[in-house]
Amino acid sequence: MKEYEVYSDLRVPVNSKIIIRLDGRSFHSFAKKMEFEKPYDDSFCDVMVKVSKDLFEEFSPIFIYTFSDEISILLDKVPFNGRFEKINSVMASFASSSFTLNYDGEFQKPVAFDSRIIPINDSDIYDYFKWRQDEAWRNCVNGYGIHFLKSKYSSSEANERINGLNLSDIHELLFDNGINLNDVDTWKKRGIGVYRKNKEVVGFNKKESKEQISYRTFIHVDYDLPIFSKGFFNELF
Ligand SMILES: Nc1nc2c(ncn2[C@@H]2O[C@H](COP(=O)(O)OP(=O)(O)OP(=O)(O)O)[C@@H](O)[C@H]2O)c(=O)[nH]1
Ligand SMILES: [Mg+2]
Numbered sequence: 001m002k003e004y005e006v007y008s009d010l011r012v013p014v015n016s017k018i019i020i021r022l023d024g025r026s027f028h029s030f031a032k033k034m035e036f037e038k039p040y041d042d043s044f045c046d047v048m049v050k051v052s053k054d055l056f057e058e059f060s061p062i063f064i065y066t067f068s069d070e071i072s073i074l075l076d077k078v079p080f081n082g083r084f085e086k087i088n089s090v091m092a093s094f095a096s097s098s099f100t101l102n103y104d105g106e107f108q109k110p111v112a113f114d115s116r117i118i119p120i121n122d123s124d125i126y127d128y129f130k131w132r133q134d135e136a137w138r139n140c141v142n143g144y145g146i147h148f149l150k151s152k153y154s155s156s157e158a159n160e161r162i163n164g165l166n167l168s169d170i171h172e173l174l175f176d177n178g179i180n181l182n183d184v185d186t187w188k189k190r191g192i193g194v195y196r197k198n199k200e201v202v203g204f205n206k207k208e209s210k211e212q213i214s215y216r217t218f219i220h221v222d223y224d225l226p227i228f229s230k231g232f233f234n235e236l237f
Pocket of ligand 1: 023024025026027028029031032036037038039040041042044045068069
């Protein structure tokens with residue numbers, strides 16, 4: 001019967017870096033049911049960060065980037081010998097379990113994440129994350145825009161109105177109504193990064209009777225990401 005497992009030979013090239021992107025399934029309805037704050041729910045964001053940290057501890061990636069209901073994981077070593085089905089199913093189920101363990105509310109039904117694999121050249125890593133960060137920004141402007149319009153108009157009229165506006169129109173509309181996106185938390189505009197950082201530790205060298213500085217790495221959650229540049233990624237690896 002083993003021959004019926006027709007996708008089991010599908011492999012990711014093991015000599016390249018890969019990005020795995022996870023995305024919450026039907027989180028629009030989940031957010032509605034759970035009455036998440038709009039446009040941003042701090043406790044939901046906390047859970048997504050906890051899931052990202054659990055993924056970081058388990059799979060030791062170089063970088064994790066999260067906004068809204070998605071998580072991108074950059075790995076320099078391809079896990080599970082590149083077995084496509086294994087990577088996608090383990091990553092998605094690990095994220096779903098972590099979400100369930102870290103979430104405080106009562107579930108009406110199980111949550112799920114989908115997973116996709118993107119083999120990536122070093123030279124494309126910046127472009128990938130810039131693409132996702134631009135999406136985080138669009139999400140932010142649209143999120144504040146629709147939230148504002150729904151406070152003034154019916155849901156259908158608000159949707160109609162926002163469809164006729166581009167990002168700078170929405171920015172201006174919000175500004176004219178006392179909402180300055182420059183004052184919004186950086187993580188809402190640029191997403192959140194998880195990566196290793198060095199910490200200076202001052203110890204005492206008994207033999208030489210003097211203070212000694214060493215470095216330890218720790219997992220840093222960056223709520224204050226810069227707008228991504230190539231330099232940001234050059235420093236990570
Ligand atoms: N209220 C609220 N909703 C959020 C927040 N973050 C994410 N969401 C919801 O999650 C959705 C994520 O978008 P998508 O992934 O495109 O939509 P989805 O419903 O998850 O659909 P699939 O991913 O295709 O299954 C957004 O449209 C929002 O409705 C939040 O902080 N507050
Ligand atoms: Mg989703």
